[in-house]
Amino acid sequence: GNSVTQMEGPVTLSEEAFLTINCTYTATGYPSLFWYVQYPGEGLQLLLKATKADDKGSNKGFEATYRKETTSFHLEKGSVQVSDSAVYFCALSDQWKLVFGQGTRLTINP
Amino acid sequence: GAVVSQHPSWVICKSGTSVKIECRSLDFQATTMFWYRQFPKQSLMLMATSNEGSKATYEQGVEKDKFLINHASLTLSTLTVTSAHPEDSSFYICSAYLRTSTDTQYFGPGTRLTVL
Numbered sequence: 630g631n632s633v634t635q636m637e638g639p640v641t642l643s644e645e646a647f648l649t650i651n652c653t654y655t656a657t658g659y660p661s662l663f664w665y666v667q668y669p670g671e672g673l674q675l676l677l678k679a680t681k682a683d684d685k686g687s688n689k690g691f692e693a694t695y696r697k698e699t700t701s702f703h704l705e706k707g708s709v710q711v712s713d714s715a716v717y718f719c720a721l722s723d724q725w726k727l728v729f730g731q732g733t734r735l736t737i738n739p
Numbered sequence: 740g741a742v743v744s745q746h747p748s749w750v751i752c753k754s755g756t757s758v759k760i761e762c763r764s765l766d767f768q769a770t771t772m773f774w775y776r777q778f779p780k781q782s783l784m785l786m787a788t789s790n791e792g793s794k795a796t797y798e799q800g801v802e803k804d805k806f807l808i809n810h811a812s813l814t815l816s817t818l819t820v821t822s823a824h825p826e827d828s829s830f831y832i833c834s835a836y837l838r839t840s841t842d843t844q845y846f847g848p849g850t851r852l853t854v855l
Contacts, residue, residue, distance in 0.1 A: 665846075672745075672832060672848035673783075718782065725771060725836065727844060729782045 631656045631723045635730035642709055643738050650704040650733050652693075652719035660721040662686075662695050662702040667716045667732075676704075676717070711737045742766055743835050745847035752823055753855055760818045760850045762833030768813035769835035773844065774806070777830040789816045823854040 636651040654662065664676040664686070677686030682697035691706045702719060714737045719730040742765040752758050762772055770791050775783040787808050788796045795808035805827075807819040816835075820827055830851050834844040 672743075673834075673846040675843060675845070678843065726773070726785060726788065727783075727834075731782045732780075734780075 631728050633730035635719050639734040641736045645708045648706040648709045652702045654721050663720040665718040709737050741845045743845050743847040745850050749851040751853045757821045762816045764814045764835045771836045772816040773834045775832045825854045828854045
């Protein structure tokens with residue numbers, strides 16, 4: 630079946646550091662790929678998405694590229710801020726269902 | 740746009756009682772809503788898919804008689820946890836499809852259920 634694997638956290642970085650959170654997937658067909666973010670005490674928010682191979686999703690300085698050849702959708706940001714501290718979930722769409730990775734907790738220290 | 744609300748945001752109940760959680764799409768119509776359960780520091784697990792005007796489709800291992808789902812209108816779905824027990828304590832999250840969207844779900848803020 631379809632599945633998503635994220636790098637294990639927690640991840641702790643200093644402000645202005647470069648961020649990468651790895652995400653790989655297993656799927657039949659050509660799913661859409663997503664990154665969702667969950668800030669403390671809040672619900673999930675869509676951060677970015679890509680619907681086909683080589684698409685790049687971007688938002689708030691975050692980027693992720695749909696790599697079909699490596700079945701990956703790694704999340705990157707060039708310079709993180711304290712306000713980026715949250716839990717990040719990679720997900721794919723299986724028809725209308727979302728399959729989530731286990732989540733990666735990110736903490737940014739000033 | 741695309742706001743989804745849940746009510747209540749948290750609830751504490753005694754073991755054996757039933758609890759109803761509402762999920763509303765505030766500014767769009769949602770033919771399909773989803774209910775998830777999230778355990779502490781874990782991912783979201785899909786419980787069921789709720790389609791307006793029809794019976795919900797439950798994921799394997801989810802007791803449909805325990806978790807009653809009703810999707811009576813295009814903007815409201817409810818999850819009722821019947822005869823709740825402490826092991827039902829969890830964070831319950833709903834999401835809704837924007838009707839004109841192909842595959843984007845919008846999530847509610849979640850409901851924290853604690854069963855004593």
